[in-house]
Structures are given as C-alpha cells and as structure tokens.
Amino acid sequence: MKRREFIALLGSAAAAAPLTASVQPASAQQPAPVPPNPVREDWLDRRKEPALEPELPIVDPHHHMWVRPNWRYMLDDFLADARTGHNIVATVFVQANSMYRDSGPVEMRSVGETEFVNGMAAICASGYCGKTRVAAGIVGYADLRLGSRAEPVLAALMRAGGDRFRGVRFGTAWDADSSLMNPANPVPRGLLGDKTFREGFALLGRLGLSFDAIVLHPQLSDVASLAGAFPDTKIVLNHVGRLVGVGAYTGKLKEQFPLWAASMKALGQHENVYVKVGGLGQRVNGLGFEKLAEPPSSEMVADASRPYVETCLEAFGPRRCMFESNFPPDKEGFSYSVYWNACKRLTKAMSATERADLFAGTAARFYRISGIG
Numbered sequence: 001m002k003r004r005e006f007i008a009l010l011g012s013a014a015a016a017a018p019l020t021a022s023v024q025p026a027s028a029q030q031p032a033p034v035p036p037n038p039v040r041e042d043w044l045d046r047r048k049e050p051a052l053e054p055e056l057p058i059v060d061p062h063h064h065m066w067v068r069p070n071w072r073y074m075l076d077d078f079l080a081d082a083r084t085g086h087n088i089v090a091t092v093f094v095q096a097n098s099m100y101r102d103s104g105p106v107e108m109r110s111v112g113e114t115e116f117v118n119g120m121a122a123i124c125a126s127g128y129c130g131k132t133r134v135a136a137g138i139v140g141y142a143d144l145r146l147g148s149r150a151e152p153v154l155a156a157l158m159r160a161g162g163d164r165f166r167g168v169r170f171g172t173a174w175d176a177d178s179s180l181m182n183p184a185n186p187v188p189r190g191l192l193g194d195k196t197f198r199e200g201f202a203l204l205g206r207l208g209l210s211f212d213a214i215v216l217h218p219q220l221s222d223v224a225s226l227a228g229a230f231p232d233t234k235i236v237l238n239h240v241g242r243l244v245g246v247g248a249y250t251g252k253l254k255e256q257f258p259l260w261a262a263s264m265k266a267l268g269q270h271e272n273v274y275v276k277v278g279g280l281g282q283r284v285n286g287l288g289f290e291k292l293a294e295p296p297s298s299e300m301v302a303d304a305s306r307p308y309v310e311t312c313l314e315a316f317g318p319r320r321c322m323f324e325s326n327f328p329p330d331k332e333g334f335s336y337s338v339y340w341n342a343c344k345r346l347t348k349a350m351s352a353t354e355r356a357d358l359f360a361g362t363a364a365r366f367y368r369i370s371g372i373g
Contacts, residue, residue: 037071038283038290038332047295049337051085052344056355059372060091061137061363062238062276062324065117066098073328075120075134081327082132084337089372092137092363093117094212094238095169097184107153110141114160121164137166137367139212144170144200145191151203158207166367167210169238175216177248180284192222198229205233210366214238217256220263227270234272236366239279239326240308241267245286253286261311268315274366277312277321277358280305281330281339289333296334298341309346318354322362 060082065074082088101112121135138161142153158165171182172191181187191197192215204211213223213235220241227235243260245253267273280301281289287304289296296304312321323343327336334342347355364372 039071039328044295044331044335047297047335047338049298049335049341051337052298052341054085055087056344057087057089057360057372058340059136059322059360059363059367059369060088060325060327061236061322061367062094062278063091063327064094064096064098064329065120066096068098071328075123075129078134078327079129079132081331081336082134083130084335086337086340088132089360090133090136090364090369092139092166092367092369093121093135094139095141097141107143107146107150108156110143111153111156111160114138114140114157114165118161118164133369133372136164136369136372138164139167139169139210140165141170142168142200144168144197144203145194147196147199148203150200154203154207154209158209165209167204167212167234169212169214171214172219172222173214173216173242174219175244175248180216180244180247190222192219192226198226201226201230201233205230210234210236212236212238215242217241217243217260217263220260220267223273224263224267224270227267227273231270231272234274234366235270236274236276236322237267238276239324240264240275240277240312242279242284243308244284246284250286257307261315264311264315268317268320271320273316274320274322274362275312275316276324276326277309278324278339279326279330280308281326281333283332287333296338298338298345301334301338301342302345305342306346318350318357319362321358322366323358 063078065078067074095113099113099116100109117135117138121138123129124132124134140157140161142150142157144150171185172187173181174187174189174191175181201211211233215223223235223237241260241264243253243256249256280287283290325336325339330339347358360372363369
C-alpha cells in the first residue's frame with residue numbers, strides 16, 4: 001500500500017466512526033444547524049502558483065484536523081495542502097471539537113481529540129509522511145469554566161499528548177449580534193473576567209501551559225485584562241483578534257479598523273501576549289475573497305492583509321508575531337500556497353532575522369518546538 005493511500009485509509013476509518021458532540025454543559029447541548037462546507041476545491045484549483053523562496057523554513061502554528069457533518073479534513077487532506085512547494089518543517093494542531101471520546105465523564109471526552117492527534121503526530125515524526133512534523137505541538141480543549149476542577153482534565157490532556165502537548169484553547173467569542181457566535185460553543189459576555197473561569201485559567205501557568213485566545217475584536221480589552229492578571233502565563237491571540245466585517249459590522253471595516261488597531265496596540269504592551277497573524281480568509285472578516293469570480297492571487301491577498309500585518313508588527317514586533325495558515329477555515333478564501341506566498345511578499349523588505357521569527361522562530365519559541373533547524 002502506498003503512503004498516501006495508507007494515510008487516507010486512516011482518515012477514512014475515522015470519518016466512518018460515529019461523531020460525538022463537543023463538550024458543553026447539558027443546558028447548552030442543543031441541536032445546531034449543520035453549515036455547508038465553504039471550501040470550493042474546483043474554484044481554488046483555478047489558481048496555481050509556484051512557491052516563492054521554497055527553502056524558507058516555516059512552522060505553521062495553527063491548523064486543524066476534523067470530521068464534521070459535510071466536512072472532512074484529516075491528515076491526508078492537510079498534507080495535500082502543505083505539499084505545494086513551501087518548506088513546512090513543523091506544525092501546531094489547535095483543538096477543533098472533533099474525535100472526542102463517546103463515553104465517560106463529559107469533561108474528559110475532549111481528551112480523545114488529543115489522543116487521536118498525538119497518534120497522527122507520531123506517524124509524521126517517524127518520517128513515513130515526509131519531512132513535515134505535523135502536530136509537533138498540540139493545543140487541546142479543557143473547559144476552564146470548571147475552575148479548579150479542570151485540573152484533572154488538564155492532567156489527562158498532558159498524559160495523552162505526551163511531550164507534544166503545549167496548552168489549551170477555549171473559545172470566548174461573544175457579541176450582542178448572536179449570529180456572530182459559535183452555536184456549538186455559546187458563552188456569556190465577559191467570560192474572561194469570570195472568577196471561576198480565572199480559577200481554571202490559573203492552572204495553566206502552574207502547569208507550564210499556554211492559552212490560545214479566540215475572541216472578536218470588541219473583546220480585546222478583556223484579553224488585556226486577563227494578561228495583566230496573569231503576567232506569567234503565555235497567551236497567543238488567534239486570527240489578529242478577529243476584526244469582524246459581517247453581521248452587525250457589515251460595511252463598517254473602515255470605522256472599526258482604528259478601534260481594533262488601538263486595542264491591539266494596548267494589548268501589545270503585555271509582554272506575555274503574542275499574536276497569530278492570519279485567519280483572514282474567512283467570510284467573517286468581510287474582506288470578500290470568497291465572493292471573487294476567480295480565486296485571489298498572492299499579490300491580492302498580500303494587499304488586503306497588509307494593514308493587519310503592519311498593525312500587528314507595530315504593536316507586538318516580529319518576536320511576538322507568527323504567521324498562521326488557519327487551515328482549513330481560511331481555505332474558504334485562498335489556497336495554502338497562495339497564503340504563504342502572500343506572507344513572503346509582505347515581508348520581502350524585512351531583515352532575515354525578522355522574517356525567521358515571523359515564519360518559524362516565534363512559533364517554535366512559544367510552543368517549545370525544537371530540532372527543526
């Protein structure tokens with residue numbers, strides 16, 4: 001059996017298994033509408049670009065693997081995207097509410113996702129799948145609303161992920177426009193300041209774990225407050241703080257951009273906060289890539305992304321910024337190769353040291369990934 005066929009077989013076996021719900025309180029476990037898969041492979045295939053600077057090492061610090069109704073994205077799918085000429089030396093998997101255990105205590109079921117991903121990482125570490133160390137770092141899910149009772153869950157995640165487990169992500173995106181919230185993960189306003197949530201968050205620093213923060217741009221001050229209260233815990237902001245351009249914010253990007261930029265500058269004052277520079281390919285950002293008749297070129301993606309990238313660099317500096325693919329969600333707007341070409345175009349005037357940080361160094365330091373040089 002060929003390597004590609006074997007990897008696909010693993011993914012197909014997982015996809016055939018019954019799906020389990022994400023971990024939520026019983027009151028929150030309500031049926032949610034199944035969204036369609038927004039990725040149009042035939043559309044993306046109309047734009048082929050050779051990789052620029054194919055030797056430049058890249059650590060992709062944010063991608064997923066999942067099986068969802070109408071949408072499968074497993075190891076073979078990611079490798080197909082990654083093998084487009086860029087030098088992807090390692091990656092970080094970020095929780096995606098998939099592959100949960102189907103029995104046992106509800107709060108422990110998310111451990112199944114980390115167990116699964118660690119197995120995929122072990123396959124890649126063997127060299128069987130090529131040079132890319134997929135999931136060299138793993139970010140899992142624990143319900144920090146449990147407060148101190150989250151400690152056994154974190155301990156189980158650390159055992160399941162072994163020396164690859166690095167931290168947790170807990171989505172806290174909230175807005176008065178409920179259409180912008182994740183129906184699978186409803187949260188109240190101000191959760192990052194909640195006393196019990198912070199009891200759970202306090203465990204991360206004690207255990208040497210980091211926190212991936214995912215919010216909407218009006219909540220950036222909440223992240224700053226959290227960072228100030230826990231200066232010894234490393235936090236990485238996902239998707240440039242998600243400046244929203246749909247729903248209640250439709251047509252308001254020019255109005256909201258300076259507010260977002262000011263919040264990012266304030267957040268950057270906290271030395272324990274880093275930022276993932278990416279996540280701009282989805283409809284929620286309002287940039288409209290998905291509306292184009294033809295898929296965008298890397299020049300187009302670079303031009304649209306430039307204000308976001310420059311703002312992040314000004315607020316955090318290259319040593320606390322890391323480019324992220326956010327695949328497959330960002331595949332709604334552009335291909336993997338086009339994204340990394342856009343990043344290379346955006347940074348061509350920067351120094352070799354600054355570029356090394358943005359493409360690999362910052363991610364490797366934050367997630368403690370070694371042996372990739």
